[in-house]
């Protein structure tokens with residue numbers, strides 16, 4: 223079964239445990255500025271939203287890379303940057319419609335979410351289940367269920 | 382190690398900026414943040430300095446767990462001498478800036494002297510510059526925050542900043558960070574402004590690394606998070622209701638003071654409670670509470686994000702306050718509400734926004750307004766002196782006008798800006814100031830709840846609930862239930878809470894974790910992150926050492942046992958009604974025992990034995 227990251231902004235508290243987990247997994251240090259999952263705060267609205275790569279099937283970044291530095295991890299479906307091949311040309315960052323692949327000054331390469339080899343650390347670190355790693359075919363089911371519940375005949379009308 | 386081992390020293394008089402290694406011998410004895418920065422303060426300044434003179438120093442400090450994945454590990458503190466109390470000041474704040482300091486490679490920043498002109502400190506990793514702040518001076522904390530973000534075109538800058546009351550010398554100005562988090566108490570913002578330092582803006586991308594034992598760290602940290610998640614207070618109560626979960630509870634047990642502590646029990650408590658914040662309002666069908674939010678790394682997420690009813694008189698013509706922002710926490714809801722007799726939740730939320738926007742401690746501000754209301758009702762302040770504000774208990778209009786007066790710096794605003802002690806002395810009614818060592822009380826009545834009275838009286842920074850939160854035990858039964866009306870056993874309880882809290886504050890963690898965590902949960906996390914052996918015993922001893930060091934500072938600054946007291950009202954005027962009717966504070970019984978338990982003389986001075994046991998001689 224292929225799995226996907228499922229992001230639910232309504233549950234997010236903006237704690238950044240996910241960003242710390244991500245940076246520790248990738249760099250061995252707590253460095254939210256280098257996390258490839260990002261949590262945005264919408265202050266006036268009082269909302270927080272985690273966001274990262276959705277691992278497009280036909281990935282723009284993968285197609286755009288002139289040196290084939292982005293490949294697919296066949297077990298997880300993640301599009302993965304091969305650091306040794308990346309020349310830092312940034313074409314992928316232009317092609318990605320979502321902005322989830324970005325250049326990193328410190329390394330001269332790009333970085334994106336690779337699903338941690340199929341065991342994403344952010345999902346494990348999130349205390350509110352705003353990030354979960356679930357069946358890729360079912361990421362809409364929780365919302366579907368919420369609407370299904372609304373469609374239930376109420377106790378009054380059935381009695 | 383989980384210290385970066387680096388300190389930034391900024392001399393504002395000369396403009397010199399230097400880094401120096403952290404004193405690791407001290408770190409090993411005082412851990413970090415509150416304890417360690419106080420050690421620097423004690424070593425580097427005379428306790429008798431005028432708090433607002435260039436000779437006072439101003440320290441922003443992180444703890445070893447700040448910037449790590451330990452839950453709530455994002456805190457920082459401001460340590461200096463308080464202009465409100467003349468005692469040690471240490472104000473702790475969450476939000477996100479603590480991590481940013483750590484990620485810029487800094488354990489703490491020590492500011493000395495006074496800049497000849499307004500400046501702000503800009504830090505981007507190793508780039509550290511004092512920049513002119515003439516254009517920021519005279520601006521609110523929020524406006525200055527926006528201007529600095531715009532100047533540097535960096536939305537990720539984290540900013541600590543003071544507002545206009547701090548500049549004007551209001552004695553309880555806070556240092557705001559991340560818009561609605563505050564190093565709130567004891568006037569630390571006033572000290573910052575007295576140095577002509579408007580703001581500190583920091584961006585850190587170096588990474589926090591070098592855990593002493595990573596495998597052990599992740600294990601202890603996950604265990605800790607599980608304890609928080611499984612606990613009813615930290616796992617359910619605080620995320621859903623915030624600290625405001627206490628309003629109805631404390632009122633119900635006869636512990637909620639009202640109307641400048643003239644009464645205990647507030648008939649309007651329900652209207653300003655957590656439950657009320659969840660109620661949809663008539664005008665737009667939305668509740669006051671928009672969502673809960675977390676500070677950096679916090680898996681509790683007690684923070685309130687709220688809106689004011691757009692049709693409310695306070696914001697009707699002010700669209701800039703129609704968005705969501707930091708909402709009411711319990712202490713602010715009490716001081717702005719119950720203590721003033723006001724049960725209008727929109728007025729309280731608006732005034733709380735203003736306290737955040739311009740950097741005011743809402744506890745001291747609310748209590749000062751409450752004292753002014755009593756002065757007014759007793760005929761001791763005239764309508765002319767208030768600038769036309771009808772300062773009656775229960776008047777939301779008066780509260781709103783008062784906060785606007787303090788921000789605008791009107792004649793009466795300046796009087797309110799003195800705090801209740803100086804204000805009540807000015808009007809010849811010192812007995813109406815509800816303070817210890819010049820600092821106003823938080824939201825628990827020492828007559829109805831005995832231990833907290835002793836904690837207030839002996840708190841090193843003046844009246845404060847965060848120096849020894851015995852409410853946990855006396856009301857909530859954490860870690861064990863003690864009777865709120867009993868004075869027996871309270872000296873021991875107060876000491877235990879004070880020492881443990883000093884250590885938690887020094888680690889970089891939030892005190893709210895201790896609703897669920899004991900030292901046996903906390904020490905292993907510190908031990909795994911830091912070099913050295915941080916056993917439970919060592920942590921508790923360090924806590925006690927920190928407490929005694931603060932006490933010595935205060936004693937040297939001229940405080941004596943006579944200052945470990947409560948206002949006459951709380952010692953003599955019995956509670957008039959409700960479940961705690963007839964009670965007064967039994968401080969007189971508890972205090973001598975407390976001194977003994979602490980290993981202090983009957984005059985409240987640590988004995989030579991105590992000092993040598995703690996390595997303080």
Ligand code: SF4
Nearest residue numbers: 234235237238240348
């Ligand atoms: S860990 Fe979860 S709750 Fe915290 S910021 Fe990330 S997504 Fe939001």
Ligand code: SF4
Nearest residue numbers: 475676679683891893
């Ligand atoms: S418990 Fe509340 S105050 Fe403490 S760190 Fe978490 S959100 Fe911040």
